[in-house]
Amino acid sequence: MADINHIAIIMDGNGRWAKNKGKPRTYGHKKGEDAVKKVIQRCYELEVGTLSLFAFSTENWKRDSKEVSTLFEILGVFLKKFLSTAIERHVRIKIMGDITQLPTKLQAPILNVVEKTKDFNRLTVNIGLNYGGRQEIVRAVNLAVENNMKVDEESFKTLLYTDGLTDPDLVIRTSGEYRFSNFMLYQCAYSELYFTEVLWPDFDGDQLDIAIEEFSKRERRFGKSK
Secondary structure, three states: OOOOOEEEEEOOOHHHHHHHOOOOHHHHHHHHHHHHHHHHHHHHHOOOOEEEEEEEEOOHHHOOHHHHHHHHHHHHHHHHHHHHHHHHHOEEEEEEOOHHHOOHHHHHHHHHHHHHHOOOOOEEEEEEEEEOHHHHHHHHHHHHHHOOOOOOHHHHHOOOOOOOOOOOOEEEEOOOOOOOOOOOOOOOOOOEEEEOOOOHHHOOHHHHHHHHHHHHOOOOOOOOOO
């Protein structure tokens, strides 16, 4: 496998996938959960260090309230079911984003799974919830001001939600869209980008392998000349 430690994914296309099948958008989100499980499994097999998943952005509150509620329900069920697997396989669940604005009944299972897996290091699944890259940077700046910190790049990283994680090597976006959508703006300065037309519910371990194979063909220079 290519030298890759951190994969970040903008999971997109659940709604379109469902529409293509004559189903409501909420059905697409439920099927998207299956894709999440498959990708986590493949990252575990490949011994990837970190998998970051963009689950709910600060802008997603603008969606229909029923759709938002369904997303939260799916997430809550997933975390409760996945906890036993995470413990068995030493998978750490980490959250980036402000969960204090999420429904109270969802905050408890989130905090529970984070607490019970915090010491594991086989694979870190970093989930973006009520997350936005700009919001994260502003939050970090405010923390620096509050603590009278003079920061450089390295110390600034400690103020981000991803403190302790390496920057993404590869960022994948599904569904044929070609933008970051406010995802990990600071961390992805030198990430390799991979875009696919595949809608998220159809993304699986084989699709991940294709993305990694493409990544392996690239020369990463981090601003250096050839």
